[in-house]
Amino acid sequence: MIDATGERDADVLIADGRVVEVGPGLRGDSELDAAGCVIAPGLVDLHVHLREPGNEDAETIDTGARAAALGGFTAIVAMPNTEPPHDDPTVVASVLAAGAVSLCDVHAAGCITEGRAGAALAPMGELYALGSRIFTDDGACVAEAGVMRRALEYATSLPGAVIAQHAEDPSLADGGHMHEGEWSSRLGITGRPADAENVIVARDCMLAELTGGRVHFLHVSTAGAVELVRSAKARGLAVTAEAAPHHFTLTDAECASFDPVFKVHPPLRSAKDVAAIKIGLADGTIDAIATDHAPHAVETKERPFEEAPPGMLGLETALALTITELVEPGVLSLPEALALLSWRPAAIAGLADHGGPIAPGSAANLCVIDLNVTWRVDPLRLASKSRNTPYVGRTLKGRARHTILRGVPVVVDGQACR
Amino acid sequence: MADASGAAQHHDELAAPEGGRFSFRAKVFEADDLRRAHTRIAHEIVERNHGAADLVLIGLYTRGVAVAHRIAEAINDFEHVDVPVGAMDVAFYRDDIALRPVQPLGPTEVPVDVSERTVVLVDDVLFTGRTVRAALDALTALGRPRAVQLAVLVDRGHRELPIRADYVGKNLPTKVAEDVRVRLVETDGDGDSIELWGPA
Amino acid sequence: MKNLLSITDLDRDDLETMLSLSEDFLHVTERDIPKVPALQGKVVVSLFYEDSTRTRISFETAAKRLSCDVMSFSVGSSSVNKGEGLRDTVQTIAAMGVDAVVVRHSAAGAPNRVASWIDASIINAGDGSHEHPTQALLDLLTLRRKRGSDLSGLRVAIVGDIVHSRVARSLVLGLDAVGAHTTLVAPPTLLPDSLEGWPVDVTHDLDSLLPELDVLYLLRIQRERQSASRLPSLREYTARWGLTVERASRLKPDTLVMHPGPMNRGVEIAAEVAEGPASLIKEQVTNGVAVRMAVLYTLLGSGGTVA
Numbered sequence: 001m002i003d004a005t006g007e008r009d010a011d012v013l014i015a016d017g018r019v020v021e022v023g024p025g026l027r028g029d030s031e032l033d034a035a036g037c038v039i040a041p042g043l044v045d046l047h048v049h050l051r052e053p054g055n056e057d058a059e060t061i062d063t064g065a066r067a068a069a070l071g072g073f074t075a076i077v078a079m080p081n082t083e084p085p086h087d088d089p090t091v092v093a094s095v096l097a098a099g100a101v102s103l104c105d106v107h108a109a110g111c112i113t114e115g116r117a118g119a120a121l122a123p124m125g126e127l128y129a130l131g132s133r134i135f136t137d138d139g140a141c142v143a144e145a146g147v148m149r150r151a152l153e154y155a156t157s158l159p160g161a162v163i164a165q166h167a168e169d170p171s172l173a174d175g176g177h178m179h180e181g182e183w184s185s186r187l188g189i190t191g192r193p194a195d196a197e198n199v200i201v202a203r204d205c206m207l208a209e210l211t212g213g214r215v216h217f218l219h220v221s222t223a224g225a226v227e228l229v230r231s232a233k234a235r236g237l238a239v240t241a242e243a244a245p246h247h248f249t250l251t252d253a254e255c256a257s258f259d260p261v262f263k264v265h266p267p268l269r270s271a272k273d274v275a276a277i278k279i280g281l282a283d284g285t286i287d288a289i290a291t292d293h294a295p296h297a298v299e300t301k302e303r304p305f306e307e308a309p310p311g312m313l314g315l316e317t318a319l320a321l322t323i324t325e326l327v328e329p330g331v332l333s334l335p336e337a338l339a340l341l342s343w344r345p346a347a348i349a350g351l352a353d354h355g356g357p358i359a360p361g362s363a364a365n366l367c368v369i370d371l372n373v374t375w376r377v378d379p380l381r382l383a384s385k386s387r388n389t390p391y392v393g394r395t396l397k398g399r400a401r402h403t404i405l406r407g408v409p410v411v412v413d414g415q416a417c418r
Numbered sequence: 419m420a421d422a423s424g425a426a427q428h429h430d431e432l433a434a435p436e437g438g439r440f441s442f443r444a445k446v447f448e449a450d451d452l453r454r455a456h457t458r459i460a461h462e463i464v465e466r467n468h469g470a471a472d473l474v475l476i477g478l479y480t481r482g483v484a485v486a487h488r489i490a491e492a493i494n495d496f497e498h499v500d501v502p503v504g505a506m507d508v509a510f511y512r513d514d515i516a517l518r519p520v521q522p523l524g525p526t527e528v529p530v531d532v533s534e535r536t537v538v539l540v541d542d543v544l545f546t547g548r549t550v551r552a553a554l555d556a557l558t559a560l561g562r563p564r565a566v567q568l569a570v571l572v573d574r575g576h577r578e579l580p581i582r583a584d585y586v587g588k589n590l591p592t593k594v595a596e597d598v599r600v601r602l603v604e605t606d607g608d609g610d611s612i613e614l615w616g617p618a
Numbered sequence: 619m620k621n622l623l624s625i626t627d628l629d630r631d632d633l634e635t636m637l638s639l640s641e642d643f644l645h646v647t648e649r650d651i652p653k654v655p656a657l658q659g660k661v662v663v664s665l666f667y668e669d670s671t672r673t674r675i676s677f678e679t680a681a682k683r684l685s686c687d688v689m690s691f692s693v694g695s696s697s698v699n700k701g702e703g704l705r706d707t708v709q710t711i712a713a714m715g716v717d718a719v720v721v722r723h724s725a726a727g728a729p730n731r732v733a734s735w736i737d738a739s740i741i742n743a744g745d746g747s748h749e750h751p752t753q754a755l756l757d758l759l760t761l762r763r764k765r766g767s768d769l770s771g772l773r774v775a776i777v778g779d780i781v782h783s784r785v786a787r788s789l790v791l792g793l794d795a796v797g798a799h800t801t802l803v804a805p806p807t808l809l810p811d812s813l814e815g816w817p818v819d820v821t822h823d824l825d826s827l828l829p830e831l832d833v834l835y836l837l838r839i840q841r842e843r844q845s846a847s848r849l850p851s852l853r854e855y856t857a858r859w860g861l862t863v864e865r866a867s868r869l870k871p872d873t874l875v876m877h878p879g880p881m882n883r884g885v886e887i888a889a890e891v892a893e894g895p896a897s898l899i900k901e902q903v904t905n906g907v908a909v910r911m912a913v914l915y916t917l918l919g920s921g922g923t924v925a
Contacts, residue, residue, distance in 0.1 A: 185810035188726045188747030188787055193811070258727025259734075302705040304725030306746060510646065510654035510684075515919040521635070522642040559651045 001039040002335050003356035004343045012039060014364040017407035021360055032402050032409060034368045040338050041356030042074025042365035042403065043319065044345040046134065046164075046242055047218060047290035049311065050076075050106070052098065053091065054083025059295035059385045061095060064315070065102030066418075067293070067383040069410045071315040072400030074365035075105040075346065075354040080116065081139040087111035087122040092130050103403075103410040103417070105365070107349060109134040112151045112163060116140045121151060128158045133350040136164035138218055139265075141200055143170050148204060152213030160350040162240070164216040165204050167225065168266055172196035177306050179252040179267040187256060189306060192267050198224035205232040205239060214238040216348060219292050221247045221266040223276030230285040240348050241280070242290040245314055245321040248277045250390060260301050260308030261390045264294070267310075278331050281340060288345035289337075291318045295386030313389040316382050321391070323371060323398030334371070353406075368402040375399055383416065439618035440597060446572070446590055447612035455587030456485060459569050460492035462585050463538055470499040472535045472564070478553055479507045479523035482541035484604035485571060489540060504528030506539075508552035526556065533561035538585075542600040544570040547581035572612060574598050590614070621733050621740045622913055625751040625788040630795050633758070636912050637767070640759045643911040647683065647904070657684040660918050663711050665732075666692040666722040666743070667704075672879065672903070673743050677720045677752075680910035686918075689716070704728065705735050712736035717918050721745070739917040747782045753878055754788035756909040758796060760902050761833065764874055770797030775827055777803040777859055778837030778886055781810045785878045786837060790818055801827060803859065807848040824859050828868045835876045836861055836886045852885050859886070866891045874898050 001010045001022070011026035012019055045068060051059040061078070068076045078095055080086030086095065092108045099106025110127030114120045116137040124135055135155060142148045142165060155161040173196035178184050180191020201217055205228060208215045220226060220241045232239040246264060251271050254262040262268060280286040294311025301308050322341060326332045332340070346355025353363035377394045379387040403411035410417050447455065464470050470493050477486030483505045490501045509515075509522040539553050550568060557566060569585035574592040592598065596616040603610055619627060628636060646652055662681040666674050674692065681688045691711065711719065718739040721729040726746035733740040744750040761769055774793055780786045780802050793800045794817035801819040802809065813820060821827060828834075843849050856862070861875065866888070869875075875887075875896045883889040892899060 180811050182812045182814040185781075185812040186787070186815065188745075188749070188782075188784060190747075191811055258730040299703075299705075302731075304704065304723060304728040304731055304746075306725040306727075507642070509642075510656040510915075512656075515656055515915075520919065521639065525642065525645050555655060559649060559654070561650075 001358060002338055003041050003358045004339065005357045005359075007335065010039075012358060012364075012366065014404070014407045017364055019358055019360055019362050019364050022358060032368065032412065034402070036370070036372070037401055038334070038369045038371060039358065040367055040369060041342045041346075041358060042354055042367050042405070043072045043341045044349065044351060044354050045073050045076040045291050045293070045315065045318070046288055046345045046349055047138070047244070048076040048078055048293045048315065049081065049295065050078045050095075051295055052082065053094065057297040057385070058300075061098040061106060062102050063383065063385045064293070064295070065099060065104035065106055066416050067315040069103035069403045069405065070383050070400065070414070070416055071317070072319045072367040072369060072403055073104055073315065074367065074403060074405050075107060075349075075351050076315075077107045077109050077134055077349055079138045080109050080111045080136065085111050085116050086127065086132070087114050087116070089123065089126045089130055092127055092132060096130065104405065105351075105354065107351065108132055109136050109138070109164065111135065112137045112142055113147060118142050118144055118147055121154060124154060124158060124161070128161055133160050134162055134164050134216070134348075136166065136218065138164065138166045141166045141168050141170055145203055145207065149207050149211060152207055152211040152215060156211065156213050162214040162216045162348060164218050165200065166218050167197045167200035167204065167220075168192065169196045169199050172199070173265075177263060177267070178255045179269045181252060181270055183252045183255055187258070189255070192265070194222040194224055194269065194273065197222045197266055198228065201225045201228045205229070205237060208232070208237050208239055209235070212238070214240075217241040219244045219247065219266060219290065220280070220286060221269050221273060221277065223273045226276045226280035226285055230280070230283075233285065240287040241285065242288040242345070243277050243281060243286045244290060244292040245318050246292075246312060246390060248274055248281065249321055249325050250274075254390065255305065258305045260303060260305045261312060261388050261392075263305055263308055263310045264292070264312050265310040278326065281326065282331050282336070287340070287348060289318060289322055289340045290345065291315055293384075295384050296388050298387055301388050311388070313382065313384050313386060316384065317377060317389060317391050317396065319369065319400055320375070320396035320398045324396045328397060364404055364407040366404040367400050369398060370401040371398050373397070373399050440615045441618040443596065443614040443616045445611065446588065446598070446614055447610075449610040452571070452587075452610045452612065455571060456488045457492045459585040459587060460489045461496070463489070463567070463569065464493060464497055466567075466584070467536055470497045470501050473538060474502045474504060474528065474530055474532060474535050475538050475540055476504040476506050476528060476557070478539060478541040478549060479505060481600055481602055481605050482539075483524070484602045485542055486540035487604075489569065502530045504530075506553055506556055508549055508556050511552035511555040513548060513552070528560055531561055532557065532563045534564050536565045536567065537563040538567045538569050540569045542571045543598050544568070544573045544581075544583050544586075545576060547577045547579035550581050551579050571600065572598055619917060621729075622751050622917065623729050623733060623740060623742045624749050625754045625791045625795075627751070628795075633792065633795050634767075636755060636909075636916060637759055637762055639915065640755065640905070640909045640912040641762075643915070644759075644905065644908040646911070647908055653683045653685060655685045656915055657681075657686045657918050660684075660686045660717040661689065661715065662686045662718045662720065662914065663689045663691055663716045664720045664743070665708065665711065667728070668722050668724045668744070670722055670744065673722060676903070676906040677741075677743060677910050680907050681914055683907070684911055684914055686914065704731065708732050708736055712738055718914060741913060741917065744784050746784065747787070748784050749788045750784040751788045752906070752910055752913055753785050754792035755913070756902055756906040757789055757835070757876060757878070758792050759905045759909050760876065760898050761874070763901065763905070764898065765832070769793075772798040772832045773801075773830055774798050774833040774835060775801045775803050775824070775831050776835045776837065777824060777861075779808045779839055779843060780804045780837070781808050782840070782843075783837050789835070790816060803827060805849065805855070805859065808843065824865070825868075828865060829870065831869060831873050833874045833876060834861065834869065837878065838880065839882060839886050856885055861887045861891050863888050863890050866894070866896070869896070876902060878902070
């Protein structure tokens with residue numbers, strides 16, 4: 001068993017959705033075998049696109065939550081770029097209602113601005129009252145410095161609220177489809193420069209300092225952004241950051257196939273950036289691994305690269321990629337990896353019931369991880385409604401064996417209970 | 419095969435086009451035989467056409483071109499007429515293009531208008547007849563000859579099309595798997611010869 | 619070889635073979651009956667998602683001169699769902715039994731996508747800012763006809779909007795393969811963001827280069843570049859990088875002037891120069907048909923399905 005308090009060999013006794021006892025030799029009415037596996041607090045994903053309402057062809061709250069449970073997650077934060085977006089309490093309430101009967105806790109991030117248009121503030125207080133703690137226009141950057149400043153200021157009146165920025169300056173990135181560099185130049189595809197991300201991260205660190213507000217950087221992808229976050233943290237600013245698995249596993253060279261499954265915003269970067277992300281994960285600069293799970297219906301990816309929408313699936317591969325690409329090669333220890341996948345993101349989103357520690361009285365949101373199983377990624381066998389995983393055919397190590405949501409086993413031996 | 423046999427071995431055993439080994443069977447023509455053959459063909463052409471006026475010889479790449487020039491020289495020797503000689507590549511007219519890569523062997527160049535002339539197509543070996551068929555097609559793109567005749571050094575049989583040579587240096591019965599190898603000074607460097615090779 | 623998606627699908631030997639085959643076809647196109655039965659029964663579809671009458675006609679003429687059956691499918695730029703249904707469209711076409719599809723698309727890599735979906739041979743007739751391999755081949759053929767088959771050491775300048783140019787991307791690689799020496803000349807705003815791995819020199823100064831050039835290759839400057847803050851004005855472009863009559867007078871007498879068309883006379887090239895004796899612009903068009911015949915013949919004439 002591994003949680004924020006350390007490692008130990010133990011059984012866990014659960015009743016009424018809560019952990020009752022932790023220790024050796026426990027027995028219960030029904031038992032889940034975890035021999036040879038790791039029991040950990042359920043994983044927490046700060047960054048998921050569930051597409052409902054508006055684009056149920058690609059994913060629904062139900063299918064997304066099911067994919068999350070299969071990936072070992074017990075809590076996910078739904079991004080607000082639905083149609084309509086999460087800038088209205090009724091939309092957020094309906095998302096939460098659908099999430100309440102799914103296989104995973106679904107939290108709804110609220111919009112920073114109305115219609116994610118980057119101008120007028122969304123009703124952050126009303127959304128906060130419904131439980132939203134993360135506010136973001138994700139998919140769109142809050143480009144206007146003045147708007148970002150007021151949002152950060154206003155959020156300081158909402159305890160635990162955090163402004164999450166999709167850091168890509170649109171005046172530098174718009175019209176681009178992949179990382180700007182050697183490959184984009186060769187392929188003749190307009191690039192999205194790393195500095196489009198860096199200038200926003202630099203600016204928002206300054207605004208966090210100016211306002212005293214909390215800023216979280218979504219899907220950090222550049223060496224420059226990692227360095228800026230590192231120095232902001234060193235100055236004591238309330239800055240956190242997440243990285244997506246594709247940004248520590250894939251480079252822009254993948255785009256040479258012109259397969260839009262490799263198209264994502266921010267884009268797959270250079271090998272140098274990938275190395276910097278790994279260092280940022282290892283040294284604590286980056287606080288969380290978040291999937292940016294972005295389902296797209298098959299036909300929308302059957303277009304040329306420049307015409308396809310950005311985004312790739314992540315929920316069902318994140319844990320295995322973390323184990324295969326970070327833990328196995330020794331970039332992270334297993335407890336460090338689980339911290340990035342569970343208790344550190346839970347703390348950012350203010351999810352008291354998630355992320356452990358696994359102790360008597362705590363909510364029984366757990367996952368049991370088999371570190372030794374190897375499996376091949378087959379898009380047809382994913383639970384997501386969409387198929388746009390960039391890892392087709394890859395052999396990965398490690399997988400969630402059981403997932404327990406508030407005491408209920410929602411995934412047992414890799415099979416969802418419904 | 420032992421290494422000791424050296425260069426001679428190499429000459430006698432060459433890789434067949436379809437793989438496997440080919441070895442030498444028989445010498446069909448020496449240089450003198452060849453000279454006599456095209457001299458005789460030259461006489462037959464003039465005799466059949468009642469002179470050499472309005473003739474044009476068109477050699478098919480690669481060795482047919484050289485043979486056509488030799489026949490023209492022979493005609494000039496006894497008839498004192500310069501018969502125009504052309505060269506033709508039939509790659510784009512072949513019917514087996516999709517079966518294997520067929521690259522052109524040289525530019526098609528015919529110095530005169532073939533219309534209202536008698537064209538003598540010249541090739542070294544007549545086998546399936548498919549090259550000649552392609553040549554007949556290629557010829558129609560150049561004009562409408564009054565007549566087309568065919569001269570070959572060797573007719574080795576095994577026709578796959580209703581095509582017959584008007585002038586033949588030598589009728590040589592062969593097996594399909596065998597290979598008739600013509601060597602000419604103009605195209606192959608060393609002395610003239612025609613040899614029969616077969617699977618080892 | 620099944621597809622021609624990029625000039626890099628041809629190695630140096632392939633390139634030489636393709637160019638000499640193109641010369642053979644050039645002879646065919648010069649005959650009274652410029653047509654051969656080589657690809658009788660083969661079906662070639664031109665699928666143009668971007669208007670380009672000249673390229674489409676060049677390909678279709680090439681196919682017809684090889685006795686192919688030609689189907690023409692053009693999707694106007696006004697078509698609503700641009701890109702959407704591309705897979706459906708090409709699979710429908712493929713189901714009709716076609717041997718080759720010539721693809722022109724405004725998006726880079728569209729022909730690569732098409733090639734991943736169907737079995738027919740795919741020929742890239744220009745994809746976004748990516749590549750235009752048959753243009754590079756016809757340019758090389760044009761140079762070969764003027765300078766002989768050995769183009770090594772030839773000093774070439776490509777001038778203009780490099781960053782958006784599929785012609786430049788293919789030509790740079792083609793020129794490198796035959797051993798020519800290429801310099802890109804452009805305002806910094808019209809150069810690719812990275813030139814790592816490009817076998818070229820770069821300068822912003824055309825004038826210093828003029829006296830030593832064997833070939834001056836001009837690219838079309840599109841008016842919308844001005845609004846995208848890539849250029850202050852076309853007038854300023856012409857003053858600094860245009861081939862004016864005055865600049866043309868400083869070229870060596872035997873410098874060849876090329877342009878892939880369509881030209882903006884008076885912007886990147888003065889009308890007098892475009893019509894002048896150094897200009898190979900008309901030969902480029904003629905050679906285009908022969909090159910496309912060679913490409914079709916190579917892709918469909920060797921080892922493909924038997925008609």
